[in-house]
Amino acid sequence: xxxxxxxxxxxxxxxxxxxxxxxxxxxxxxxxxxxxxxxxxxxxxxxxxxxxxxxxxxxxxxxxxxxxxxxxxxxxxxxxxxxxxxxxxxxxxxxxxxxxxxxxxxxxxxxxxxxxxxxxxxxxxxxxxxxxxxxxxxxxxxxxxxxxxxxxxxxxxx
Numbered sequence: 001x002x003x004x005x006x007x008x009x010x011x012x013x014x015x016x017x018x019x020x021x022x023x024x025x026x027x028x029x030x031x032x033x034x035x036x037x038x039x040x041x042x043x044x045x046x047x048x049x050x051x052x053x054x055x056x057x058x059x060x061x062x063x064x065x066x067x068x069x070x071x072x073x074x075x076x077x078x079x080x081x082x083x084x085x086x087x088x089x090x091x092x093x094x095x096x097x098x099x100x101x102x103x104x105x106x107x108x109x110x111x112x113x114x115x116x117x118x119x120x121x122x123x124x125x126x127x128x129x130x131x132x133x134x135x136x137x138x139x140x141x142x143x144x145x146x147x148x149x150x151x152x153x154x155x156x157x158x
Contacts, residue, residue, distance in 0.1 A: 079136025085126040095122040
């Protein structure tokens, strides 16, 4: 039973991982590591259940995951052609630096990767839920494009 209250859903990306939170009244279902204000009861988000295709790959939204390790094999995205589909988690992690980050031994390693690889835009194939049929591509925007986008936007400095 849900008592009267406000339902708030928030999803976002922090660093290289994703997470989501759901609050119903004074209770917050949150990914591990998320703290709450005093008076709000925080309970761990339940581990997600994803559909599985005929190839044994799970598919769905990463926002449903309680932690990056529980994200599906195929993550729902919107392709550059406007079609909804899935990227392979492994291919996305290769493109966004997550795979490389596992080998970093120091902050200098991370900075070196950012300047050699992180500046570039990369595309990742978008698949149907079977994980085989390519239906588009997903753009992982590099730091150079992000910087150009920010510098070309006139933001009021009040």
